[in-house]
Amino acid sequence: MIVNTCEQHAAGGKPAYELDLRERTFKISHLQILDEKGNLDAEREPNLSAEDLIKLYRTMVLARAVDDRLLKLQRQGRIGTFPLCTGQEAASCGPALAMTPKDWFVGSFRELAGRLLRGEPIENGFLVFNGYEEGNTFPGGERTLPISIIIGAQALHAVGIAYAMKIRGETDSAVVCFVGDGATSQGDFHEAMNFASVWQVPVVFVCANNQWAISLPREKQTHSQTLAQKAIAYDMPGIQVDGNDALAMYQATKEALDRARAGEGPTFIEGVTYRLMMHTTSDDPSRYQPxxxxxxxxxxxxxxxxxxxxxxxxxxxxxxxxAMEVEIKQEIEDAVKAFEAKTDFKPDTPFDHVFGTEVPKIEEQRAEFLHHLREESTDA
Amino acid sequence: MRNKLNMVQAINLALHQEMGNDDSVVAIGQDIGVNGGVFRVTEGLYEKYGESRVIDTPLAESGILGTSIGMAVAGLKPVAEMQFSGFSYLMFGQLEGHAARLRSRTQGAITVPLVVRMPYGGGVRALEHHSESREAIYGHTPGVKVVIPSTPSNARALLVSAIRDPDPVIFMEPKRSYRAFREEVSEEEQTMEIGKAQVVQEGTDLTVFAWGAMMRPTLQAVQEVQDQRGVSIELIDLLTISPLDGDTIAGSVEKTGRCVVIQEAPRSLGPASEIIATINDKALMYLEAPVRRVTGYDVATPYFGRENAYLPTSGRIHRAIEETLDF
Structure with missing residues (x-):
């Protein structure tokens, strides 16, 4: 289904590749299985159990409901700034469903939906976006990296993890790295694509092209007509997928993961989607969005x-x-309760995790910090 | 068995031994494999440990550190090389944004044990960007340790400790000292505690702090002043820039009451400032004289035509010691 985006010629005096950029003779495949009206391309329908399909749907609905609840909490001043994922649930959950627990999930900051499917408790997001590192880990999340706020930096981490897998001969696992359209302008993204390709490591880049990097529209982010074509330069399979089609996102990721695990190297997937809400709760899209x-x-x-x-x-x-809507509402309310009941945050935790060795100056500063806290509580 | 090695050979010995001891140690960088590194520090590793553990990377510093972070997260112990410290700024975002913070971000669940080696410093008549001393930039980042050896044997022992350290260590190698002298280095395993300064010679009248390539002109100046005036000077090699060994610094100044700090880097906001602030916090009332600094200047590190005038010399150090003794 994914065709190599470069025209490959047979040997015999001809160039191995012919790419006329002026005429744009390269091809980018576009995969859609379920169209906007819900029509199915039955030939390409993935072989998923009813249980998996319902899990996929339920997680997408859950993610949107969490977004909605988070937004209300933020407007009420009960939580800090957070990035919304509404509209991008399929681009996140489809790939997450294609992964096994042995695969690494390396996310950007807008992958709440995929993280929920991966098993991250709802409460974790509340904690992180209310300013507590405690939300960055969860049981069973050993192969899920915390969100990366710095755009695109995580792509290099994904490649390094994949390299470790490769030299250890782990053939039953791979890495899925999520980035957005903005990341494709970053040097780190291109370095990651290049390193991944040179090293032929098991990594799948999933780019949620939501058309906006805060206020910058995609056409000002890059002059390229697709993001998928960026893979051509790295001689890597690149495909554009309907990012609002969870089946297509699943299928493209599944095939890329199969190739990765078989030692066939990296893939770049552009999921064409849309950010239906603001960038973060601090943003006002009415200033720039038609x-x-x-x-x-x-x-x-x-x-x-x-x-x-x-x-x-x-x-x-x-x-x-x-029934599902009632359940989800309850689940979220339970998570809000659990999150708001959690108030026993140890103030000096940051001093516990500067280094893995004991460092005298850190301990001196911890004592000073605690002293000031005591003084201030006495003053109050 | 002991061999006379220069610093390049001593660092090479540490790399060979640690890669032999621990399969998870990998070397990564530009031209470090087949070529053995532009200074030959990684010579022979590629032949012995193969291309999957001695990784010649594309030319991208952020890529080197960013992928090293991923490797460390996945259980490897990368020893990355920045070909020159002047090119290392391209990886700073990965260091400050991720290597230094993954431990705190995950409250210890994910750690980043890696070493970034980089030759630094002037005095070798090199091109622009090949002569700076910028340890202060890295020392200011919480979660990162900064180590600067000064001799073949402490370079070897500190690098072994850096590789075994559970956190990111910036290991700055004074390239001016790479082949300047040889020293006996034991074949036996040796480590040195990171975060500890070393009292190179004990003294009672004045303390001199120096590190890296500044140790050689400092030793010369200390020797001259002692010989000429019959005074007793304590010389301390910092070895770890961050975290600074505050107790050793304060303890020595409490004893001597006079102090000179030697720093190759530009004057402001560097380790010398931090040493003086440490003295201010812990030993101010013991001072008999203001603390003097002998440093580079707050100008761009000049092209090498003017670098000898820019770099602290034994003469400048000598005069500062005398002035502090005479205050």
Missing amino acids: PEQLEAWQGRDPLVRFKSYLEAKGIWNDKQQA
């Missing part, structure tokens, strides 16, 4: 089409939907 564009994308909602698909398959109905 309303008609937003409206058009609201009509391509990844959740709506997936629900239609499940219903058409006969594995989902209104009754299940209603």
Whole structure:
């Protein structure tokens, strides 16, 4: 399904590759399995169990509901700034479903949906976005890196992890690295693509092209007509996928992971999606976002089409939907309660984790810090 | 068995031994494999440990550190080389943003045990960007240790300790001292505690602090003043820039009451400032004279035509010691 994006010629005096950039004769495949109306390309339908399909759908709905709840909490002043994922659930959950627990999940900061599918408790996000590092780890999350706020930096970490896998001969695992369209302008992203390709390591780059890097539209981010074509320069399979189609995102990632585990190197996947909400709670998209564009994308909602698909398959109905909504609401409220009940944060924890060895100056400063805290509580 | 080795050979010995001791140690950098490094520090590693553990990378410093972080996260112990410290700024985002912070970000669940080796410093008539001394930049980052050896034997022992350290260590090698002299270095395993300064010679009248390539002109100046005036000077080699060994610094100044700090780097906001601040915090009332600094100047490190005038010399150090004794 994924065709190599470069035209390969047979040997015999001809160049191995012919690429006429002026005429743009290279090809970028676009994968869509489930269209905006929920029509299925049955030939390409992945072989997923009803259980997995429902898990995928449920996690997408959960992620959106968490986003919604987080936004309310933020507006009420009960939580700090956070980046919203609404609209991008399929681009995050599809790849996450294709992963096994042995694969590494290396995320950007807008992968709440995929992280939830990966098993991160809802409460973790609340903790992180309310200013506590405690939310960055969870049982079973040993191969899930915490979010990277610095754009694109994590792509290099993914390649390093994949390198370690390769030289250890781990053939049952790979790395999935999430980046956004903004990251594709960063040097670290290109260095990661290059290193991954030179080393032929098992890594899959999944780029959620949500059309905006805060206020900068995609066409000002890069003059390239697709992000997927950036893979050509690294002689890496590159494919564009309908990022609001969870089945296509799953399938493209699954195939890339299979190739990665088989020692066939990295892949770049561009998931074309849209950020339906603000960049973070501090952002006001009305300053730059054309309303008609937003409206058009609201009509391509990844959740709506997936629900239609499940219903058409006969594995989902209104009754299940209603029951799930009640369950999710309860789950989120439980997480809010657990999160707000957690107030016993040790103030000097930062001093515990500067170094893995005991350093006198850190201990001196800890004592001074605690002294000042005591003084201030006495003053109060 | 002991061999007379220069610093390049001593560092090479440490790399060979640690790669032999521990399969998870990998060397990574530009031209470090087949070529053995532009200074030949990694010579023979590629032949002995192969291309998967001695990794010639594409030419990208951030890529080297960023992928090293991933390797460390996944259980390897990378020893990365920046070909010259003047090129290392391209990896600073990865160091400050991730290598230094993954431990605190995950409250100890994920750690980044890696070493970044880099030749630094002037005095070798090199091109622009090949002569700076910028340890202060790295020393200011919490979560990173900065080590600067001064002799073949302490370079070897400190590098072994740096590789075994659970945190990122910036290991700055004074390239002016790479082949300047030889020293007996034991074949037997040797380590040195990171975070400890070394009293090179004990004394009672004045303390001199120096590190890296400044140790040689400092030793010469100390010797001259002692010979000429019959005074007793304590000489301390910092070895670790961060975390600074505050107790040794304060303890010595309490004893001598006079102090001169020698720093190759530009004057402001460097380790010398931090040493003086440490004295201020812990030993101010013992001072008999203001602490003097002999440093580079707050100008761009000049092209090598003017570098001998820029770099602290034994003459400048000598005069500062005398002035402090006479205050």
